[in-house]
Amino acid sequence: MLLIECPWCGQRAETEFSYGGEAGITRPIDPSALDDAEWADYLYMRNNPCGSIKELWNHSQGCRRWFGVERDTVSYKIAGSFKLYAGEEK
Amino acid sequence: MQKNRLQSGGRIDRTQVLNFRFNGRAYQGCAGDTLASALLANGVYLIGRSFKLHRPRGIVGSGAEEPNAIVQIGSGAATLPNQCATQVLLYEGLDANSLRGWPSVQFDVGSITNWFSRFLAAGFYYKTFMAPRKLWSFYEKLIRDSAGWGHAPTKADPDFYEHRNAHCDVLIAGAGPAGLMAALAAANSGARVIIADEQSEFGGRLLSQTDEIDSMAATDWVAQAINTLAQHENVRMLPRSTVFGYFDHNFVTIAEHCTDHLGAHKHTTVRERLWRVRARQVILAQGAFERPLVFCNNDRPGVMLASAVSTYVNRYGVCPGREVVVFANNDSAYRCALDLDAAGASVKAVIDSRATGAGDLQQEVEALGITVMTGHVVTNTLGSQQIRAVQIAKFSIEGTVPATLPAQDLVTIQCDLLAMSGGWSPAVHLHSQSGGRITWSEELHCFVPDGTTQNCVSAGAGNGAWELHDCLRQGLEAGKAAIEYCGLEISDLAEPKTEGIETNSLQPLWRVPAVKAPDRCPKQFLDFQNDTSVADVRLAVREGYRNVEHVKRYTALGFGTDQGKLGNINGMAVLAEYLGEPIANVGTTTFRPAYTPTSFGTCAGETVGQLFDPVRKTAIHEWHEAAGAKFETVGQWLRPWYFPDGDEDLDAAVKRECLATRRSVGIMDASTLGKIDVQGPDAVKFLERIYTHDVGKMKVGRCAYGIMLGEDGMLKDDGVMARLGEQHFYLTTTTGGAASVMSWLELWLQTEWPDLDVYLTSVTDHYSTISVAGPTSRQLLQAIDCDTSLDAADFPFMSTQTATLCNLPVRLFRVSFSGELAFEINVASDHALTLWCALMDAGKNFDITPYGTESMHVLRAEKGFVIVGQDTDGSVTPTDLHMSWMLASDKDFLGKRSLRRPDALRADRKQWVGLIPADKTTVIAEGTQLIEDTAARAPVPMCGHISSSYDSPTLGHPIALALLKGGLERAGEKVYASLANGKAVPMTVTSPVFYDPQGERQRD
């Protein structure tokens, strides 16, 4: 069971979190300007690397914040957690 | 009479006699015995029959590695199957039985399979399963009747189990010399230490040997160490606790056996405890398993591991034989000869395959007058249900192991016990589970840990350190390193003094040749529990198997309760020989949790029965119960399903509830609806992007039916949303979708649009929702002191306002999920029951009828309202549901772009229709597939499926809702519902709205 660091609450067991897939998939500003292939790329295509990946996690059984985790898909080592946007918290 | 019990010595208490039964016969043992040591003390050698061939089998080992002595303990609901006699602690009244052997283990009918065991060679099951099928039924009967493992109890387990979470700086698995030394090194630093050992006592091998540490008996040193550790509050000692799983990020599971050793108890305390430990450092000190030697008939009762024999002599005061032969390829078994001699047994000979013999220990053995035959091997055993003699042959390895041994050289030695040692294999299981690599050591001839991926270190025999001083030193170093890692002060504890001896290195000997080839000679067993022999592995290789994982499955090598703890390494080495490859290339099979069998009770812990899953009840639940409601589970919620009047069944109750609601007024507890409060300056901006309709145009006090889509354009959830203020909205979600919608909204708000100033609050539990529906619902509310006008002009359909009812503050919504004039009342949950009772009381004059979820479903189906998750499945677009009118054209919203993807525009998409059976009587089961052509040949093309189906009380005939290919354009056409019995029912395609299509009643 992974030990995940919530940037707001600290290290907690994996069971407190839910998974949100690959991080850094930015929603296009104007989806209507995209052709089908470009939209499908945003919608479905993910990197699935053998190694380091940045992904979304939600502290669903805790503070309910979404944040990013950099994790190795082979060793499951976690390099660190990060907030998803720069600047001050709301 | 315990005929094999020694007069003195051992760690048992001879004054505490314990009575027990085995296979129905009464025996006596002593406090401190295991079932295995007590059976051996009583001279019971035949413990059971083997799995496949029903050969007589006895005790081989003394711990978790035991493959044969697997028994059933007790009877009834608390019976324990597949218990290892070497690990079962004896208690007064213990009742154990062999797993196999019919009518008895002494005379087993199944052993006739021995006669045609050639037909039960490797892959027998696979080959027989394949063809011919007729033959299988014959074998199946034979095999299933006589084989099989223990019996699972048929009643619920009466015992208690618990889970406990723990954190520590250092977790030590194993309390032998290395583990204890590591614990001592860590204890002084103040580190939080957990040390667990599967045995009832700490000490490991030190309890079984006669070594000295720091000039005292090793057992005294153990007692001193335990005493020292006990004085540290920061050290938790867990005996009878198996570290059985090593997971990610140093998460380790331990099964603590709390009460089994106390005997038949009253099930009042925790039987087993699962420790879930997150450790900063893990020290793996689980020791090593002695390997059997592989020769003909090496499975005969009375053939035991040399170290196990020493354990029974030194720890349990039991001498398992009178006339003993020791057979080894290494020095350690010579200790067994010394122990047996000291116990008064006659050691007939030590047979050493090595021409060189042993080091210092050989002189010690010979000084006692014991014959040592170097350059010899045991090639066969004689006897029936117990060993009677061994056959010895000269042996030498010149380049390779000879294929056969010359028959004329055989010497027979009479004996009643053969103690064997083929060397040692570190217990690398946990290291391997942690993700650590293992490599084959050409020097030690075993797999050793090599490189870790987590914060753990192996020490002692588990790390290939055989000698006591090496174990102590590695334990000390591991303890100190762990403390250093934790940033704590390292103690100046010194390594204890032990006497070293000179040893000769082990001679690899993976199988002893026989006088005939492996498939012509008596069986040479590799895996006792699965009856896997050298001939089986050879056959597998001949049939083309190369990969160790495939050979495992073909020959069953390494399966079973012991998971090949004894047999695996020999099996892999023999496989390597037949493949002509080095052992390092063949490798091992994968080590997976659990290290030893772990009970379902331990895994489940407290989460059984009512604690299996949380149950959510509404604030009005107790009224429903008192009214005799039948409940159904919706997510974690318990909701009234229907309210039977007397002995009404579901259909009768639903008919009555629906008709009353259409005629006068029905009342329903809708509190489980998901409710989200949305506030903030950017609330409109945010909700415009979430919902498909025009949120900004909504006036304060207005409600709207809203749908949200996934980015793939598929319907995700729906519900009524209301504008309570300029910057204040109230959303409802489906009961099941409440949590996921909340998380979905937060995802967008937090990750994609953090610039939006919006706040979300779940208010599902704060407000209870009571729905009153029916033509007289307005009068009902007026009858309980409503302080505002409810007339359609003042309070139109799809609007909301605050009010007081019965002096209780409420919020009213004029929305309808039944098609009738209806009001949804939100009231603080504390007041919900009061309000409900007041409505029921006043409702007597209006024929008020409470209804449950089933009537709610029927009423909405008559009206053609969709239920997300029942009528949709994540592949349905708003267009498929006739909801194109809800898609605002002048703004973007989640999923909008996907509605233009080619797949969303396909003409043959499954779309939402109503269906009425042509005979107007048949109710079709939900999930039934629709077909176009009853004459089509199988596989018949399917054109849709029925998602909702009821016998409509209002219309007086069955109705169904369905997703039908191209359904939007097919009103009036005919399709067929294909029933499970092969019949096809003609159905007429209609609009999904069966009742009041103009919506006049709800707007009233």
Ligand SMILES: [Zn+2]
């Ligand atoms: Zn958190």
